[in-house]
Structure formats: structure tokens, C-alpha cells
Amino acid sequence: xxxxxxxxxxxxxxxxxxxxxxxxxxxxxxxxxxxxxxxxxxxxxxxxxxxxxxxxxxxxxxxxxxxxxxxxxxxxxxxxxxxxxxxxxxxxxxxxxxxxxxxxxxxxxxxxxxxxxxxxxxxxxxxxxxxxxxxxxxxxxxxxxxxxxxxxxxxxxxxxxxxxxxxxxxxxxxxxxxxxxxxxxxxxxxxxxxxxxxxxxxxxxxxxxxxxxxxxxxxxxxxxxxxxxxxxxxxxxxxxxxxxxxxxxxxxxxxxxxxxxxxxxxxxxxxxxxxxxxxxxxxxxxxxxxxxxxxxxxxxxxxxxxxxxxxxxxxxxxxxxxxxxxxxxxxxxxxxxxxxxxxxxxxxxxxxxxxxxxxxxxxxxxxxxxxxxxxxxxxxxxxxxxxxxxxxxxxxxxxxxxxxxxxxxxxxxxxxxxxxxxxxxxxxxxxxxxxxxxxxxxxxxxxxxxxxxxxxxxxxxxx
Numbered sequence: 384x385x386x387x388x389x390x391x392x393x394x395x396x397x398x399x400x401x402x403x404x405x406x407x408x409x410x411x412x413x414x415x416x417x418x419x420x421x422x423x424x425x426x427x428x429x430x431x432x433x434x435x436x437x438x439x440x441x442x443x444x445x446x447x448x449x450x451x452x453x454x455x456x457x458x459x460x461x462x463x464x465x466x467x468x469x470x471x472x473x474x475x476x477x478x479x480x481x482x483x484x485x486x487x488x489x490x491x492x493x494x495x496x497x498x499x500x501x502x503x504x505x506x507x508x509x510x511x512x513x514x515x516x517x518x519x520x521x522x523x524x525x526x527x528x529x530x531x532x533x534x535x536x537x538x539x540x541x542x543x544x545x546x547x548x549x550x551x552x553x554x555x556x557x558x559x560x561x562x563x564x565x566x567x568x569x570x571x572x573x574x575x576x577x578x579x580x581x582x583x584x585x586x587x588x589x590x591x592x593x594x595x596x597x598x599x600x601x602x603x604x605x606x607x608x609x610x611x612x613x614x615x616x617x618x619x620x621x622x623x624x625x626x627x628x629x630x631x632x633x634x635x636x637x638x639x640x641x642x643x644x645x646x647x648x649x650x651x652x653x654x655x656x657x658x659x660x661x662x663x664x665x666x667x668x669x670x671x672x673x674x675x676x677x678x679x680x681x682x683x684x685x686x687x688x689x690x691x692x693x694x695x696x697x698x699x700x701x702x703x704x705x706x707x708x709x710x711x712x713x714x715x716x717x718x719x720x721x722x723x724x725x726x727x728x729x730x731x732x733x734x735x736x737x738x739x740x741x742x743x744x745x746x747x748x749x750x751x752x753x754x755x756x757x758x759x760x761x762x763x764x765x766x767x768x769x770x771x772x773x774x775x776x777x778x779x780x781x782x783x784x785x786x787x788x789x790x791x792x793x794x795x796x797x798x799x800x801x802x803x804x805x806x807x808x809x810x811x812x813x814x815x816x817x818x819x820x821x822x823x824x825x826x827x828x829x830x831x832x833x834x835x836x837x838x839x840x841x842x843x844x845x846x
């Protein structure tokens with residue numbers, strides 16, 4: 384291997400425990416156009432704290448509704464838990480740069496160094512902590528690929544809480560090992576839609592062959608929480624509170640870059656519901672909102688579930704059963720269900736209200752990519768960087784590689800930072816399909832999308 388460039392920058396930039404964030408950053412405080420409030424579908428009025436308190440933990444409701452407080456102190460117990468796997472490293476992808484023969488400098492923030500294998504644990508422990516503080520028995524949730532369910536199972540086991548997980552049916556069947564990790568940590572895991580809830584039975588009666596969706600699983604999890612004493616529902620993405628907790632990713636990234644005087648030009652994250660992307664970009668976007676800096680921020684989503692690039696910016700139900708509050712977001716309609724052949728994760732029909740508003744206001748751009756190109760990028764990355772990436776993360780890898788190749792063609796030495804949200808060791812069925820040549824690109828037609836758009840509620844002002 385020929386001499387690598389800039390070797391004064393270490394392969395891995397580590398922070399000390401003292402440099403780990405003591406506060407979560409709330410980007411809404413710096414947004415001129417705040418995300419629209421959640422609406423009560425019965426009254427079309429903003430949800431009150433009292434109404435949300437029947438579904439979510441009281442402290443989490445406060446965080447969800449607060450769009451003026453810039454920083455929330457991280458409780459000491461949560462910071463101590465973080466210390467088991469945080470701060471996470473910022474890695475210089477020297478070998479990938481060398482293989483691409485690019486003048487670009489590529490960094491990735493690696494969130495896979497915990498048993499859950501992803502960034503999801505950052506919010507899981509916070510939400511479980513507040514449930515424990517409230518004296519609850521347990522929590523319910525949904526999970527798609529399984530990272531969130533795994534993370535929440537770990538957090539609940541640590542704190543002695545019951546954990547009930549509704550896992551999207553096709554993922555439940557495709558990823559049995561992820562399911563077993565959850566069960567090992569004591570969670571009760573049910574394929575969704577199921578016959579255990581009223582809304583699940585209704586969905587199955589109407590669509591008996593459905594492979595499920597996150598919207599279906601959310602409906603079941605909310606019903607399970609609201610019909611049991613001592614339980615609340617927790618969510619791994621989309622909500623303001625989740626992006627708040629995930630801001631530790633971006634805050635650590637910012638500190639690590641500043642430690643070596645590095646200024647990023649392009650920041651890239653995969654986008655499903657918005658938790659990883661929002662957590663990574665929030666502190667950087669905050670600088671943009673305050674006029675302190677400027678970056679290109681790219682949200683990367685699957686072409687098979689393109690909420691930002693082909694969706695509508697409307698109020699929509701967060702769940703297929705239409706029992707949750709409505710959120711204003713880029714959405715494909717709560718009735719949209721991605722193809723069962725889509726193996727790359729990021730299956731949610733909508734997008735975080737924060738991410739949606741920032742995209743609508745031009746602070747970030749969005750790009751959709753086909754899953755065969757995503758897995759090609761994943762294998763290229765694995766072979767030279769030594770980490771098997773999660774399919775979700777590999778959407779960001781795809782665009783990071785594409786941007787680095789552009790730098791090779793133009794001769795520009797841009798600095799690229801992307802989020803590597805987790806590892807892909809439980810995704811080998813999907814990798815196997817790609818290696819066997821059995822993976823295709825399932826891109827919805829305009830007619831397919833219209834079916835989903837037809838489920839978006841119609842009322843004055845939501846056109």
C-alpha cells in the first residue's frame with residue numbers, strides 16, 4: 384500500500400469520558416420555523432401534555448413539547464450507562480480513500496460498538512430510565528429490522544422493566560437471530576400484525592397476506608400500552624424526544640472534529656424515521672441556523688420507501704391503524720407498505736417532523752438509492768475498512784462513496800463525514816440474497832404511491 388495522506392490524523396479519534404456530552408441539544412430551539420405540533424385526530428387541535436401523558440412517560444412528554452430549551456441535562460445515571468460504550472470513535476476511512484483514489488477525506492462516526500449493534504441504545508436507555516423513574520411496570524414498542532427492539536430490550540433488562548416488542552412480520556421471519564437477542568434480554572417479541580390486539584386483527588382481516596409495516600406495529604404497540612395498567616409506549620425514531628437523545632452522536636462528532644481542527648464540507652446520514660440522521664446533524668444544523676457555519680447535509684433514503692424525495696409534506700397518521708396523533712411530515716401515507724423484497728431497512732412511511740421541516744426549509748438535501756447499489760457499497764466498505772455495516776448505514780456509505788468519486792473527478796479535496804449507525808451481523812439473509820444475485824430493486828410506481836397518498840387524512844389546511 385502506498386503512503387497514505389494526512390497521517391497526522393489518527394485512524395480513530397477518541398474522546399475521553401470528560402469530553403462526553405453532559406447535555407442533549409434541542410435543535411428546535413434554534414429553528415425559526417418550528418416543527419408543526421402533533422394533532423389530536425378527533426379534534427384537529429394540538430395534543431396537550433395531558434393527552435400525550437396517557438401514551439408516553441411524563442418527562443418524555445415535556446421533552447417532546449419543548450421547542451425553546453436548547454439544552455437538557457443528561458441525568459447522571461444515563462451518563463454512567465453511556466460510559467459502557469461511549470464516547471464512540473470517529474474513524475478516518477484511510478483505506479476506503481486509498482481504494483477510491485480520491486482527494487476527499489472521509490470520516491465515519493461508528494455507533495456499532497455495543498451489543499444492540501446500533502445508535503438506538505442512546506435513546507432506549509433514556510426512555511427506559513424515565514419509565515423507571517415514573518414507577519411503571521414496563522413499556523411497549525415496535526421494531527422493523529430489530530435494532531430498536533434489541534436496544535430497548537437491553538435497556539429494560541438493565542433497569543428491571545418489562546418489555547413488549549411488536550416486530551414487523553417480514554423482519555421477524557428474515558432476522559431470527561435479532562429476535563433471539565431480544566428474547567435473551569427478556570423481551571416478549573410478537574410478529575406484527577398479530578391476533579393479540581384489536582387493531583392487528585382488523586389489519587389481518589383486511590389484508591390477510593400482509594408482510595407488515597412499522598405503521599402496523601406502532602398501532603399494535605400503542606394499543607398494548609394503553610390497555611395495560613402501568614405501561615407506556617416508547618418509540619425509537621421520528622419523535623422530537625428521540626432526536627434530542629440522539630444528539631450525543633452529533634455533539635461527540637463535533638467535538639472530535641474540533642479537536643483536530645477539521646471542518647466538514649458534507650455530512651451524510653441514512654434516513655428512515657430520522658433518529659440517526661437527526662442526531663448526527665443537529666449540532667451542525669444548529670450552527671447553520673445561527674449563521675455560524677455552512678455545510679452540505681444529505682439525507683439518504685431507500686428508493687423503495689422514498690418519503691422525502693417522493694412523499695408529501697402533510698399531516699398524517701404515524702401508524703397504519705390510525706390510532707396515534709397526526710404529525711406534519713414528509714409521508715407516503717400511513718397505508719403505504721414497502722415491498723417485502725426490500726431488505727435494506729428504513730421502512731417507515733413518514734419522516735421526523737424536525738427533519739421534514741429542515742428539509743422543507745432547504746437546510747438539507749435528500750437522495751434516494753436502490754438497494755442493490757447499497758449492498759454493493761456495503762461490501763466495498765467491508766472489504767477495505769474491516770466492518771460489516773448494517774444495510775441502513777450502507778445507504779449513507781453509498782452516497783459518501785459517490786461524493787468521494789465526484790471529488791476524484793473534480794480534484795476537490797472535500798471533507799466528508801457520515802454516520803455508520805450499526806453493524807450488519809444479523810442481516811446475513813439480505814447479504815446472502817445480494818451475493819446470490821437474488822436481490823432486486825423494488826421501486827414503487829406513481830400508481831403505487833397514489834394508493835398510499837389516498838390514506839393521508841383530508842381536512843382544511845392539509846392540502
